[in-house]
Amino acid sequence: MFDWDDLRVFLAAARSGSLSTASIRLGIDAATVGRRIARLESALKATLLVRSKSGLRLTAAGAYLLETGAQAEVAMEAAASVGHPDRIAGTVRISAAEGFGATILAPALSGLRRQHPHLRIELAASSGFLSPSRREVDMAVTLSAPDSARLVVEPLTPYQLGLYASPEYLERHPTPDDANDLTGHDIVGYVEDLIYAPELRYLDEVSPGLKPVLSSSSIRAQREIIAGDGGIGVLPCFMAIGLERVLPDLWIERRFWLSTHREVHGSARIKAVHAWIKDICDMHRTRLSPHERRGSDQDRPARQGSKRR
Numbered sequence: 001m002f003d004w005d006d007l008r009v010f011l012a013a014a015r016s017g018s019l020s021t022a023s024i025r026l027g028i029d030a031a032t033v034g035r036r037i038a039r040l041e042s043a044l045k046a047t048l049l050v051r052s053k054s055g056l057r058l059t060a061a062g063a064y065l066l067e068t069g070a071q072a073e074v075a076m077e078a079a080a081s082v083g084h085p086d087r088i089a090g091t092v093r094i095s096a097a098e099g100f101g102a103t104i105l106a107p108a109l110s111g112l113r114r115q116h117p118h119l120r121i122e123l124a125a126s127s128g129f130l131s132p133s134r135r136e137v138d139m140a141v142t143l144s145a146p147d148s149a150r151l152v153v154e155p156l157t158p159y160q161l162g163l164y165a166s167p168e169y170l171e172r173h174p175t176p177d178d179a180n181d182l183t184g185h186d187i188v189g190y191v192e193d194l195i196y197a198p199e200l201r202y203l204d205e206v207s208p209g210l211k212p213v214l215s216s217s218s219i220r221a222q223r224e225i226i227a228g229d230g231g232i233g234v235l236p237c238f239m240a241i242g243l244e245r246v247l248p249d250l251w252i253e254r255r256f257w258l259s260t261h262r263e264v265h266g267s268a269r270i271k272a273v274h275a276w277i278k279d280i281c282d283m284h285r286t287r288l289s290p291h292e293r294r295g296s297d298q299d300r301p302a303r304q305g306s307k308r309r
Helices: 004-016 019-026 030-044 060-080 098-115 167-172 179-184 219-227 268-283 295-299
Strands: 049-052 055-058 090-097 119-126 139-142 151-165 187-189 232-236 244-246 250-261 304-308
Touching: 004 019, 004 030, 004 049, 004 055, 004 060, 019 030, 055 060, 090 098, 090 268, 098 119, 098 139, 098 219, 098 232, 098 268, 119 268, 139 268, 151 167, 151 268, 167 244, 187 219, 187 232, 219 232, 250 268
Parallel strands: 090 119, 090 139
Antiparallel strands: 049 055, 139 250, 151 232, 151 244, 151 250, 250 304
16 A cells, blocks of 8 residues: 555656656645656555656656546545645645736736735746646646546636837838738747647748748747747737737637546635636726727637738
8 A cells, every 4th residue: 555645745746747846736846746756656565756858757657647636636635624624724836828918817817916915826827727627736828628527627808919019129220011011020929830739820821821930939038039029929909018010900719628637626725716817807807908999899719810991
């Protein structure tokens, strides 16, 4: 029989992909994390994790234990809260699209903490996403709806993107009158082979064949390139404060989706964070979608092309 606490250590390491990251989350040193996992492997007579250049990698046995261990973890959490089923406490890890996580969620976290002082929030706001279906996170805000029976998935909020440049760039270059004029400008965008979601392929919607001369895998880095007079680029409107709008009658609309693992969806802490994320989106509705939509526009699918009015 193995020590249940060793399973908790394994789950943290498997989800984070790193002994050092797991040690920070657990509040113990990395060497102890390694010893506890080795002890669990010895008890189960199976190799669970192997080291690789990118971090820890699950074996087949490790992947199976991650899935079944996560179910046991939910049951243990439920048992621990039997005397206080509605107490909002514990850790909630959220994966969010980089721009949304850093610009919309992060500044509001202190308010959530004041509202629920026993909550601990871990926000992963980066290029790419961690998966709630593999229990890498509890919740995820993504650019498209995940397809997994393990998840509760719902549309979160529409948001709009437009073309932006710095005032200084526009002082030195003629302002484009239409999308065809963009070919004469320095364009900022994503690194083509590092685009991790089809929803990020904006430039062809603006003007087919448009290519960036300055590019980054990070939308926040693109924003800084544009702010540093690097050219014209597509940004979410909620990230464009301080920049000048280019071709204001042209914009792109997308949608964020919110997903949670079914096993934790009904817990008090997840419901509290879920409600908070929805409230934050309602609070920033105009900032997320500054263009007034008319009639059936509100019912159009999330992925749609540039609109000209």
